[in-house]
Amino acid sequence: MEARAVLRYARITPRKARRVIDLIRGKKAGEAMIALKFMPYRGARFVEKLLRSAMANAEQKDVAEPEEMRIVRAYVDEGPMMKRLFPRAMGRANIIKKKTSHITIVLAEEEEEADE
Template identity: 60%
Template sequence: MDAKATLKYVRITPRKARRIVDLIRGKKAGDALLALRFMPYRGAKHIEKMLKSVMANAEQKNANADSEAMIVSGTVDQGSIMKRVEQRSMGRANVIKKKSCHITLKITEE
């Protein structure tokens, strides 16, 4: 039995989110949750909340399943980019790209 959750349009760059997901991929859900709680990265809070949601989804599907013993897998895809203009000297302008990402977490039994 597997469970899945998706979080879309998270205002964090995909590169920073992938760094966190790569650290928990392949671990048991209980160990990954503990690791996320003590990570210094800003995106760890988003992913921790998602992991709790995935574990609740697994327990909802099968009441007998031990969601903490399931293996975590996940992907991070690039979302839309908000473009903003920053004024510079002598009439010039810079474009600021504010990136977002879509995070998908999945847990499966061994």
């Protein structure tokens, strides 16, 4: 059984969020939580809050012990961009693109290996 959490329209660029997600993908939720707590990246705060939500969802669904569940899928999609004008010399303007992200984390129970 799975538990998932999605954070949409997070005000962080997808590239910076992926840097954090790549470090926790495949780990147990408890281990990932400890790793996120000590990461120096700003994106770690977003992912930590999202992982906490996914663990709470697992607990609510009564799936398994949330700390022992594994992060089976974790990915970052690009959200819509907010476009802002930045005035330049001689009446011109540049566009500043403020990027957003959609971050998804899926937790699943660890499958027991059958010994034959």
